[in-house]
Each structure stands twice: as structure tokens, then as C-alpha cells.
Amino acid sequence: MSPRIAICDYGVGNLRSVERAVLASGGDAAITRDAGVIATADGVVLPGVGAFAPAVDALTTTGLGEVVCQVAASGRPLLGVCLGHQLLFEWSEENGGRAGLGLLAGTVTRLGPERGKVPHMGWNRLRLLRDSVLTDGIEDGTYMYFVHSYASPAAGPDVVATCDFAGPIAAVCVRDNVWGTQFHPEKSGPGGLRLYANFVRACAATPSTRR
DSSP states (O other): OOOEEEEEOSSOSOHHHHHHHHHHTTOEEEEEOOHHHHHTSSEEEEOOOSOHHHHHHHHHHHSHHHHHHHHHHHTOOEEEETHHHHHTEEEEOGGGOEEOOOSEEEEEEEOOGGGOSSSEEEEEEOEEOSOOSTTTTOOTTOEEEEEESEEOOTTSTTEEEEEESSSEEEEEEEETTEEEESSOGGGSHHHHHHHHHHHHHHHHHSOOTTO
16 A cells, blocks of 8 residues: 655645655655644645745644644654745744744754855755665765755754755755755656655655554
8 A cells, every 4th residue: 555645735836746756756645735634644745835934824824733743743754845844943034033843953044145146046966964764865966956045054953965055055854754855856856756755665664544
């Protein structure tokens, strides 16, 4: 049985491309805003493009933020992508400063003018700092696709990979079963699909609420 992956629909875009990537990686993908479906999935993807504050408001208003935290507390895999990755952190200075879900350590900050043109947009190489299930089989130097103006701490305790944009930027963060990528793996070709395949395998290996 393919693991059931809930793609959390809280009103932020990029859902269909994530769904296609999960399906191509062997997962049973469901785009949903149903708290019950998310709560009983084998794994959850928290996608997102846009601004931090409206995304937090949507997660709060719908109650889905609490459900996502419950999934993380249960030990099942949770993957945040781009804005979804930033929402996993304790705080973001975007929109005047807002609290995130607090599942990863640190504060998300704006990329400064010293880095050049912001947003950071386009292909960039990963620098792998340590091994993780999420990056298994992905080579150091693999290109991934980024679009963002804010970033999480590049030297934080949960950082697995960085990229260089006039200085290091956190690209992959992992704390136990909570994972995040600042880049869009669903737009990153074979390397991104390998990352989704790793995520799906981890979901399949985790004790399911259905089994």
C-alpha cells in the first residue's frame, strides 16, 4: 500500500506541482484542507508561496496549524517547502514579526542588500553539511530551484544543507521527523524528485494510523 501523503491546503499556491511530484515518487497524494484527513495521513507536506503573516493567519483560522503540529508530535514525517519551510520556525521578521509553528529553532530574516538582487531566484548548488534521510542519494553540489526573500539561520542546529548567495543560506533543515527545504524540490528536476522519493519512503516506514 502506498503511503498516504496529505498536502495541506490552507489557501496558499503551488499545490498541484507538489501533488504531481509526490505521485511520481510513489506516494498516494491528497490535496486537502480536511483536518481529519491530515491528522490520519502517513505524512504531511506543508507547501507555500507568498507572505508569512497571511499564511500564519490561514493556518490559525482553519485550525490546520494545530493539526500539523499534532502530526509532527506523533512522529510522522512533516515536510515544509519554501514558505512552508519558513512557517516551521519559531519566528519570522516578515510583516512586522510573527510567530511560526515553532517546530524548528530560530528566526527567519530578510535577505539583506549585501547579497545583491533580492529575491534570491533561480538555480543554486547545495552544500551538504551532514547526512540525513531526506537528502540520501543527493550529491553535494546538486542544483535546486530557489525563489525567496527571507531565509532561516544558516548556522542553526537543524541545518543539513546550505547554498551560497553572497554568503550561506539554509537550504535543508531537519529535526527528527520535521523537515524543511527553502528551495522547491518539485521544480528542481531529478534531485528534487529524489528528495520527494526519500520523503515518501520515510512515510511508508513510519507506523501508520491505518495499519
